[in-house]
Amino acid sequence: MKVPRSGNNGFGHLTSTGVFKGWQSLINEDCGLMQIAFCDFDGTISKEDVTDLVLEKFALQQWHDIEEKWASGGINSAQCMRLQIPLIRASIDELHRFLDSVEIDAGFVRFRDFCRANDVRLVVVSDGVDHFIRRILSNHGVTDIEVIANHLVWNDDGDGAEFRLQTPFSKSGCLTASGVCKCAVIADCDQHIYIGDGRSDFCVSHQASAVFAKKKLAEYCDLNRIPYSPYQGFAEVQASLASILPGRAGGPLPSHSQITRKKRIHALKLE
Numbered sequence: 001m002k003v004p005r006s007g008n009n010g011f012g013h014l015t016s017t018g019v020f021k022g023w024q025s026l027i028n029e030d031c032g033l034m035q036i037a038f039c040d041f042d043g044t045i046s047k048e049d050v051t052d053l054v055l056e057k058f059a060l061q062q063w064h065d066i067e068e069k070w071a072s073g074g075i076n077s078a079q080c081m082r083l084q085i086p087l088i089r090a091s092i093d094e095l096h097r098f099l100d101s102v103e104i105d106a107g108f109v110r111f112r113d114f115c116r117a118n119d120v121r122l123v124v125v126s127d128g129v130d131h132f133i134r135r136i137l138s139n140h141g142v143t144d145i146e147v148i149a150n151h152l153v154w155n156d157d158g159d160g161a162e163f164r165l166q167t168p169f170s171k172s173g174c175l176t177a178s179g180v181c182k183c184a185v186i187a188d189c190d191q192h193i194y195i196g197d198g199r200s201d202f203c204v205s206h207q208a209s210a211v212f213a214k215k216k217l218a219e220y221c222d223l224n225r226i227p228y229s230p231y232q233g234f235a236e237v238q239a240s241l242a243s244i245l246p247g248r249a250g251g252p253l254p255s256h257s258q259i260t261r262k263k264r265i266h267a268l269k270l271e
Contacts, residue, residue, distance in 0.1 A: 040196035041126035050132045059087040076177030085165040092156045099135040107234035127178045127200040150179040175203045
């Protein structure tokens with residue numbers, strides 16, 4: 001009998017029913033105690049979408065058909081990924097060797113160090129795959145930050161693994177119908193920073209105290225008059241964040257409601 005294996009996401013625990021417990025209470029406890037920086041992964045920390053890279057390398061070609069069905073609105077994001085992940089044909093060792101070749105933003109590790117030194121809790125919140133994310137971060141020496149993402153489970157008997165995806169952070173009524181409802185994750189945090197780049201970040205950008213955006217997320221913020229700071233890499237995020245953290249020249253980070261009223265676009269000039 002093959003025993004399913006799964007990666008520990010380091011944030012709460014997975015129960016026998018496949019539901020993560022503990023993560024929301026941890027977020028809620030820290031929301032009133034310290035600054036939290038929520039950060040997307042694919043295209044934000046990693047240079048490319050890692051799930052797409054894995055599927056392109058190892059999956060049966062029908063993953064493209066499923067992708068097109070999602071793009072045309074025939075299925076939602078969570079359904080798309082749950083259908084695509086089982087198409088991967090690789091052993092876990094082959095998958096790991098490939099993930100170890102994935103590059104991340106050159107400034108991210110220094111940004112992690114900056115957050116740790118300044119009591120900013122850094123949390124990855126991604127509609128990607130937790131095991132992919134943790135393997136890549138670990139390969140770059142980052143093992144100490146929480147990851148909220150879709151949960152990979154696999155069986156590997158030595159002749160190739162069988163993969164499936166669980167979505168413990170999904171929520172009925174999620175506006176983006178994603179496997180990870182990012183809005184639900186950060187709902188109770190009035191003061192937080194959000195860093196992202198794409199479609200899965202659109203909804204959550206309305207809630208953040210401070211948004212750092214590029215690519216599609218920057219276009220969305222422009223269109224919807226959401227204040228944000230443009231960036232290309234984490235060195236820029238770190239420099240901007242250094243000026244607005246409590247105890248620094250910029251003063252305390254304002255609440256989401258305060259910054260929304262200012263309606264300033266492209267520049268985050270916190271007073």
